[in-house]
Amino acid sequence: MMVAEFRWTTVGTVAEGELFTVDGAEVWSHKWLKTGDDAVQLPHPDYPAQTHRFSVYRIEKSVGEVRFAAAEVSPNVWAFYAKAL
Template structure:
């Protein structure tokens, strides 16, 4: 399964967000946004399934490439987009469509 959205500039960031919701920024390895865990799961458990172009959560006119991953947590497969916005600062998005 691959999810793909593209955006080029300005208002395009809002268009790309039509299928994704931001979970904000996280420091490297801290506060896993997909559950109540305080640390991120081992990266070897993440399965890359595609990529998407989405805006920086704080600066919607800045479009970045995010890798899309799946991970199994507590018997549930979760899909999310993940990208490094600055050294040690990562943004997370989750799909809004089923």
């Protein structure tokens, strides 16, 4: 695991199964594929003093793919980040 070397931006925090999209993809409706990238240590979006290990995933869509970092920050509560532009 490594500390993030580039910028990530918060996408949000959501209860598992609740409607939530990352770059237009509804995350719970797609299979998450690990990218092979190292996990990153990022702050909890709502409690920045807490850091968590975020795995990096991709979702394949008909028009390309969506990449994001996700971690279960509390039981059944997930936080999502995307690479900042």
